[in-house]
Amino acid sequence: MAARVGTVPAAAGAVSNPRTQRACSHPRAIFHASSARRNLTRVVRCQASQAAVQAAPQAAAGLVQPAEVNYLTARANAVTTHFPTALGVDDFLQRLERALWGYGFKNDNSIAMVNLCRDEVTHTLKHKIDQVYGSSFSTHGLGGMLTLGVTGVGAGLSHSPVCQISGKERYVFFSFPHIAIDSRGSVGAISRPGRAGTSCACGAVIKCLGEVKKEGLSCNHKQPGEHDPEDVEFSILKQRLARRLLVEGHNDKSVEGLDLVELTKVTERAISDDLETLISHAVDKKKADYAVVTGVQIHNWGEPFDGKEPNLEFVAPSSIYVVVNGQRFDVDLSRYPRLTPRQIQLLASAPDAHYPSPAEEAEVIVNKAGPTTVRQIDPPYMYSSRQARRSMKSHLKSYAQLTKEEIAALEADEGGWTLADLDPDFWTAVSSSSSSSRFPAAAAKACVAVDDLLRDDDWVARNVDILRAVPLVAGAVGVSGVLANRIASGIAPVVTASSSQSRADVLVIVLSAVLLLTGLQWLSLKPKPPKQAEPEGHVVAYLDGSLPPSLVDEIQWTWRALAASTRARSLTLFHRGRCLAQLGVAPADATPGSAAPGPICQQAIESGRGNYLANLVLFPGRLEFSGYLPQNMQAALVQPVGEEGVLVVGSDTQRGFSQLDQAWVAALGDKLEVALETASPAAKA
Numbered sequence: 001m002a003a004r005v006g007t008v009p010a011a012a013g014a015v016s017n018p019r020t021q022r023a024c025s026h027p028r029a030i031f032h033a034s035s036a037r038r039n040l041t042r043v044v045r046c047q048a049s050q051a052a053v054q055a056a057p058q059a060a061a062g063l064v065q066p067a068e069v070n071y072l073t074a075r076a077n078a079v080t081t082h083f084p085t086a087l088g089v090d091d092f093l094q095r096l097e098r099a100l101w102g103y104g105f106k107n108d109n110s111i112a113m114v115n116l117c118r119d120e121v122t123h124t125l126k127h128k129i130d131q132v133y134g135s136s137f138s139t140h141g142l143g144g145m146l147t148l149g150v151t152g153v154g155a156g157l158s159h160s161p162v163c164q165i166s167g168k169e170r171y172v173f174f175s176f177p178h179i180a181i182d183s184r185g186s187v188g189a190i191s192r193p194g195r196a197g198t199s200c201a202c203g204a205v206i207k208c209l210g211e212v213k214k215e216g217l218s219c220n221h222k223q224p225g226e227h228d229p230e231d232v233e234f235s236i237l238k239q240r241l242a243r244r245l246l247v248e249g250h251n252d253k254s255v256e257g258l259d260l261v262e263l264t265k266v267t268e269r270a271i272s273d274d275l276e277t278l279i280s281h282a283v284d285k286k287k288a289d290y291a292v293v294t295g296v297q298i299h300n301w302g303e304p305f306d307g308k309e310p311n312l313e314f315v316a317p318s319s320i321y322v323v324v325n326g327q328r329f330d331v332d333l334s335r336y337p338r339l340t341p342r343q344i345q346l347l348a349s350a351p352d353a354h355y356p357s358p359a360e361e362a363e364v365i366v367n368k369a370g371p372t373t374v375r376q377i378d379p380p381y382m383y384s385s386r387q388a389r390r391s392m393k394s395h396l397k398s399y400a401q402l403t404k405e406e407i408a409a410l411e412a413d414e415g416g417w418t419l420a421d422l423d424p425d426f427w428t429a430v431s432s433s434s435s436s437s438r439f440p441a442a443a444a445k446a447c448v449a450v451d452d453l454l455r456d457d458d459w460v461a462r463n464v465d466i467l468r469a470v471p472l473v474a475g476a477v478g479v480s481g482v483l484a485n486r487i488a489s490g491i492a493p494v495v496t497a498s499s500s501q502s503r504a505d506v507l508v509i510v511l512s513a514v515l516l517l518t519g520l521q522w523l524s525l526k527p528k529p530p531k532q533a534e535p536e537g538h539v540v541a542y543l544d545g546s547l548p549p550s551l552v553d554e555i556q557w558t559w560r561a562l563a564a565s566t567r568a569r570s571l572t573l574f575h576r577g578r579c580l581a582q583l584g585v586a587p588a589d590a591t592p593g594s595a596a597p598g599p600i601c602q603q604a605i606e607s608g609r610g611n612y613l614a615n616l617v618l619f620p621g622r623l624e625f626s627g628y629l630p631q632n633m634q635a636a637l638v639q640p641v642g643e644e645g646v647l648v649v650g651s652d653t654q655r656g657f658s659q660l661d662q663a664w665v666a667a668l669g670d671k672l673e674v675a676l677e678t679a680s681p682a683a684k685a
Contacts (some may be wrong), residue, residue: 088313113139268294292321472520548633550678600621616636
């Protein structure tokens with residue numbers, strides 16, 4: 001992808017216009033017009049005219065990106081159609097920072113009081129506010145409704161820095177309900193990461209809209225303080241909006257025509273009024289200056305989230321003012337020129353753990369979009385989607401290369417089998433084999449080679465015997481060197497205390513002796529190989545007769561896969577207290593299918609965490625497994641399957657399951673959980 005910092009499009013061959021240049025060189029004259037919207041339009045036209053003059057040489061050089069600008073402008077228009085004052089979130093905050101800085105509000109002398117909806121998608125705006133004013137005090141509520149009260153606000157204000165010169169505190173109040181307008185222009189629709197389908201925002205306001213239309217305003221118009229104790233915040237939000245709608249002249253009939261955009265604006269006005277009430281009770285204007293910034297946060301994300309379309313964030317300010325020394329001053333952000341894409345990119349690329357690295361910033365879209373400048377975002381509460389794709393591709397390439405190299409080595413060593421000999425679908429080949437069979441020979445060799453390489457990637461572990469012998473060799477070399485030195489130098493072998501050579505030889509011999517003893521000790525302390533014992537019993541293949549064929553196939557596949565690639569010798573599956581499957585070796589006197597889960601299995605089900613008994617013989621609780629595991633079974637792995645099932649896998653070897661094996665059994669447990677959920681209710685009952 002080419003560099004993403006864009007330029008403003010211009011028609012090729014544009015010529016300089018002195019009249020346009022004069023008008024654009026005096027922007028203050030434009031800002032004194034009576035209509036704010038007309039002012040904004042004239043500023044945009046003026047900037048576009050000036051940009052056209054400056055961009056003509058670039059257009060000739062092929063540096064202009066009209067397609068990208070047109071696309072981003074269309075995205076911005078889908079937002080400004082409903083919220084005319086909307087600005088890109090970076091553009092908005094950088095204009096706001098400059099405006100408030102002029103009134104003395106800086107990052108080192110102010111505290112931000114941020115009120116947003118509890119939805120995690122709002123964290124993008126909070127994070128960017130924190131970048132400007134430091135860690136903010138959160139006053140979040142469902143739908144953005146203020147529920148913390150005067151005491152809560154006062155607690156946040158008490159954390160404010162105090163000016164060393166004037167002794168004043170400074171607060172910046174932010175309050176924004178939110179709404180989603182996706183890249184296709186659908187109001188209320190948002191695609192969330194890791195979740196299929198389309199979600200909504202704000203869900204609380206959407207639910208209020210539906211219930212108010214259905215129930216009317218009268219039944220929801222209650223006195224403040226009356227709310228549902230089991231649904232506190234939502235009931236407060238719905239009652240507050242019902243009261244606000246009545247104040248604005250709505251009735252049970254007129255609310256039927258409300259849409260989400262209009263109710264979001266009503267929500268913003270209601271929350272702003274509540275914020276003003278809290279400020280009047282909590283802020284002392286004699287000892288503090290403060291700023292109030294209210295509006296609507298708008299999520300203009302791609303559909304789907306992690307697709308090719310950029311995720312954009314907008315803010316539509318409705319009211320911005322400051323109170324300094326008790327006097328109020330309104331702030332109009334349209335009077336502050338937007339930053340260029342390059343400036344926004346530089347500011348947004350400051351070192352921060354939540355944002356992409358400088359190398360990735362080259363792919364971030366930053367360009368003009370109508371009256372604002374927008375920058376592609378990756379919400380900080382989640383993974384960086386670009387980085388996740390890169391990591392996944394890198395891992396897949398590594399795995400493919402690893403497998404390719406190991407299979408090629410086996411082809412050369414074994415001389416005969418190739419990848420063409422394998423079944424096209426390896427897992428299908430496994431599931432179609434008989435219960436007593438193993439993987440195809442070639443596939444088994446490839447799995448063992450790759451698995452061994454993954455396990456033994458530590459050089460020290462692979463050469464432990466050589467390293468254990470190093471002290472022994474060094475000690476022998478030391479003693480031999482002393483004797484050789486005596487013989488070659490002609491010095492008498494008698495050791496005398498008066499000779500420096502003799503004293504040096506004694507030290508070398510002592511150190512060499514220590515090394516010899518250390519080497520002998522290391523060689524003698526070798527780890528004892530895991531004990532392996534042939535399970536005493538008979539092979540069973542019990543499957544509950546009520547299980548549907550699909551679930552039977554899934555259980556059989558799980559057992560064949562475990563038996564072929566691990567030291568597993570038995571498998572028992574319990575679900576809702578019943579034994580659904582018992583495969584492998586079982587005690588000779590046990591009746592297949594009659595076993596029941598014991599306390600260890602119940603604990604695994606309740607906690608949702610597996611339990612690995614690496615040496616079952618020494619474990620007192622082994623009696624719990626005596627009904628379905630042979631007495632000399634060496635290890636057992638207990639893995640929960642959903643919230644009502646548990647899988648018990650027995651091994652004939654102490655410490656027979658490696659960490660990779662345990663992780664795979666956990667994955668197989670998840671797979672069985674899905675199979676049980678999709679099975680018929682009759683089979684699961």
